[in-house]
Amino acid sequence: MEGVPGMNTVPNPNHYDKSIVLDIKPLRSLRPVFPNGSEGPPFVGCPPFGPSSSTTGYSHFFPFGAQQPTQDTPDLNQTQDTPPPSFVPPLRSYRTPTPVSNGPSSSTGAKRGRPKGSVNAKKKDKTVPKEPTLDVQVVKRFSGVFDCGISAAEREDGTGDLVSSVLMRFDAVRRRLSQVEYAKAATAKAAGSLMSNGVRTNMKKRVGTVPGIEVGDIFFSRIEMCLVGLHMQTMAGIDYITSKAGSDEEPLATSIVSAGRYDGEAQDPESLIYSGQGGNADKNKQASDQKLERGNLALERSLRKGNGVRVIRGEEDPASKTGKIYIYDGLYSISESWVEKGKSGCNTFKYKLVRVPGQPPAFGYWKAVHKWKEGLTPRTGLILQDITSGVESKPVSLVNDVDNEKGPSYFTYISTLKYSETFRIIQNTAGCSCRGSCAPGDLNCYCIRKNGGDLPYLYGVFLVSRRPMIYECGPTCPCHASCKNKVIQTGLKFRMEVFKTANRGWGLRSWDPIRAGSFICEYAGEVKDKGELRMDQEEDEYVFDTSRVYSSFKWNYEPALVDEDPADEIPEEFNLPSPLLISAKNFGNVARFMNHSCSPNVLWQPVICEGNGESVVHIAFFAIRHIPPMTELTYDYGVALTSEARDGSVLHGKRHCNCGSVKCRGSFG
DNA sequence: GGCTCCTCATCTCT
DNA sequence: CAGAGATGAGGAGC
Numbered sequence: 065m066e067g068v069p070g071m072n073t074v075p076n077p078n079h080y081d082k083s084i085v086l087d088i089k090p091l092r093s094l095r096p097v098f099p100n101g102s103e104g105p106p107f108v109g110c111p112p113f114g115p116s117s118s119t120t121g122y123s124h125f126f127p128f129g130a131q132q133p134t135q136d137t138p139d140l141n142q143t144q145d146t147p148p149p150s151f152v153p154p155l156r157s158y159r160t161p162t163p164v165s166n167g168p169s170s171s172t173g174a175k176r177g178r179p180k181g182s183v184n185a186k187k188k189d190k191t192v193p194k195e196p197t198l199d200v201q202v203v204k205r206f207s208g209v210f211d212c213g214i215s216a217a218e219r220e221d222g223t224g225d226l227v228s229s230v231l232m233r234f235d236a237v238r239r240r241l242s243q244v245e246y247a248k249a250a251t252a253k254a255a256g257s258l259m260s261n262g263v264r265t266n267m268k269k270r271v272g273t274v275p276g277i278e279v280g281d282i283f284f285s286r287i288e289m290c291l292v293g294l295h296m297q298t299m300a301g302i303d304y305i306t307s308k309a310g311s312d313e314e315p316l317a318t319s320i321v322s323a324g325r326y327d328g329e330a331q332d333p334e335s336l337i338y339s340g341q342g343g344n345a346d347k348n349k350q351a352s353d354q355k356l357e358r359g360n361l362a363l364e365r366s367l368r369k370g371n372g373v374r375v376i377r378g379e380e381d382p383a384s385k386t387g388k389i390y391i392y393d394g395l396y397s398i399s400e401s402w403v404e405k406g407k408s409g410c411n412t413f414k415y416k417l418v419r420v421p422g423q424p425p426a427f428g429y430w431k432a433v434h435k436w437k438e439g440l441t442p443r444t445g446l447i448l449q450d451i452t453s454g455v456e457s458k459p460v461s462l463v464n465d466v467d468n469e470k471g472p473s474y475f476t477y478i479s480t481l482k483y484s485e486t487f488r489i490i491q492n493t494a495g496c497s498c499r500g501s502c503a504p505g506d507l508n509c510y511c512i513r514k515n516g517g518d519l520p521y522l523y524g525v526f527l528v529s530r531r532p533m534i535y536e537c538g539p540t541c542p543c544h545a546s547c548k549n550k551v552i553q554t555g556l557k558f559r560m561e562v563f564k565t566a567n568r569g570w571g572l573r574s575w576d577p578i579r580a581g582s583f584i585c586e587y588a589g590e591v592k593d594k595g596e597l598r599m600d601q602e603e604d605e606y607v608f609d610t611s612r613v614y615s616s617f618k619w620n621y622e623p624a625l626v627d628e629d630p631a632d633e634i635p636e637e638f639n640l641p642s643p644l645l646i647s648a649k650n651f652g653n654v655a656r657f658m659n660h661s662c663s664p665n666v667l668w669q670p671v672i673c674e675g676n677g678e679s680v681v682h683i684a685f686f687a688i689r690h691i692p693p694m695t696e697l698t699y700d701y702g703v704a705l706t707s708e709a710r711d712g713s714v715l716h717g718k719r720h721c722n723c724g725s726v727k728c729r730g731s732f733g
Numbered sequence: 734g735g736c737t738c739c740t741c742a743t744c745t746c747t
Numbered sequence: 748c749a750g751a752g753a754t755g756a757g758g759a760g761c
Contacts, residue, residue, distance in 0.1 A: 299759090359738090378739080
């Protein structure tokens with residue numbers, strides 16, 4: 065198809081060696097679109113999508129005699145000549161690479177300004193309807209067609225499973241849209257897609273707590289809070305229940321978002337001075353007195369009635385200077401209100417809110433971490449400043465504030481794998497020959513080609529979606545050290561601590577907030593074989609074993625929500641050339657302290673670092689969902705397939721599980 | 734339909 | 748080249 069934006073920056077598809085691309089095809093077609101709960105492998109229904117297939121599966125239906133989307137349905141990916149559909153998406157997908165570092169490819173076709181076909185073209189550029197915008201496509205193709213699996217009742221009132229499922233589906237879609245051409249407004253686009261397809265919950269406005277949302281939960285955009293009913297205003301800082309038509313009731317405040325940029329905010333974690341809304345100066349408007357209406361009236365009314373108001377603290381995201389992070393800090397009560405002159409000299413409403421006692425720390429942790437980092441207050445129970453002895457670029461503290469144990473047993477800290485010659489997988493590969501940063505869609509790049517044309521990561525930080533295998537540029541690839549396809553080799557990104565848990569020995573957690581998809585660490589240790597390990601397996605609890613049985617779960621984006629063909633969906637199950645055993649008993653990194661959970665917040669992904677004419681499989685850990693500061697990091701250890709592990713149809717691990725999750729299977733390992 | 738909102742992500746200018 | 752300012756899109760509620 066002519067005139068497709070982005071095409072001009074990518075080599076002509078006819079020039080590819082199609083056999084290379086088609087090699088990848090089998091990997092993409094192994095897996096059903098969505099696992100059906102009743103037919104899945106053991107342990108299907110583990111988080112995040114919950115035990116009910118009603119929240120995971122989807123099916124198409126065609127109400128009102130609507131035309132079924134057939135092969136004839138206009139699809140931007142399809143040309144009349146129909147090249148193999150399997151390799152079309154990457155070609156269409158990639159926008160002009162963002163100019164980064166000194167990559168030569170980034171300057172060739174770099175467009176200035178907003179490209180045609182982007183959202184802006186909707187109104188202005190009606191003469192070029194070649195590529196409808198994403199939202200138009202979504203409405204056209206999926207309105208009334210896509211079954212989101214969320215019932216009308218669940219849309220009104222949510223549960224913990226539903227909330228985390230909605231947030232995960234949102235972020236998967238957001239990451240995918242960022243990865244392909246809609247990077248500009250990926251957040252808004254993702255939200256639009258989910259909302260128009262009914263993927264949301266807790267839409268009923270309510271005072272007080274919201275089902276499935278806990279104090280301390282973090283969010284990375286206002287729209288996320290909107291999707292799960294914590295704060296339903298995308299822009300306004302005050303949310304409230306309006307009076308019913310015909311009644312003379314006044315509005316009642318439900319939640320506020322503190323932006324942290326007004327006077328008196330964000331200092332004391334137990335109280336907050338909040339400014340009313342309205343009266344702000346605008347380009348076309350002078351500042352004016354605020355009026356006692358809308359949110360201001362609602363807060364006033366809540367003050368008199370004494371109802372709790374949810375408070376969300378907005379802060380700068382430490383990982384991104386332009387980004388914001390929102391911390392749900394629980395319920396506050398409004399203690400007083402007054403009017404004062406603002407900077408502009410106009411009347412501004414002020415409200416003092418005091419945190420309801422007895423809630424776990426949330427914003428309090430945030431403030432505490434800042435003080436620990438700046439050395440203003442010492443970390444309670446600190447045993448060792450840095451257990452890595454400088455091996456990692458960021459220190460990892462050792463902390464015990466529960467008992468007198470002085471630390472875990474001795475081991476040597478290493479940051480990656482140790483392996484002998486026998487474990488090298490000899491392949492005829494020398495990595496890529498790119499200079500600068502490898503670019504998505506550039507099938508001249510060996511490493512990109514191995515990834516099916518995708519750059520599997522976003523901004524060199526986030527895993528976009530799980531894959532059977534990820535191929536990183538290795539140390540001998542000539543691309544720059546900041547190449548966005550080098551992620552797990554770049555070390556720890558978060559300030560972490562090894563800490564003593566109440567009942568699970570030592571554990572790992574982060575002082576920093578961790579956004580969904582973030583790379584956390586790899587599993588460092590000695591690569592061993594079965595025989596070698598069998599000799600000391602009894603006491604070696606620090607083994608990572610890829611041959612165990614792992615819970616199946618859906619983490620990747622749903623093609624329908626990003627207007628892609630489900631047939632192109634990449635399977636999430638790993639695909640290792642041979643089983644991999646890593647022992648971190650004597651040599652290891654922070655990963656050896658990550659405990660098992662049946663409701664984990666971390667997943668693992670096999671990664672091969674190319675180059676040197678050999679490839680070694682690494683195990684890399686990524687965040688399943690947003691992880692608040694000081695929350696323990698856990699992953700699913702799986703269950704070993706030994707003869708004693710089988711008991712009828714149920715698999716039993718060797719170790720008793722203390723994860724405390726409602727979905728706890730009771731054992732693991 | 735028009736207006737507003739303690740926004741979001743980008744581009745442009747300094 | 749970082750930081751500030753400009754910009755237009757965006758959803759929901761009134």
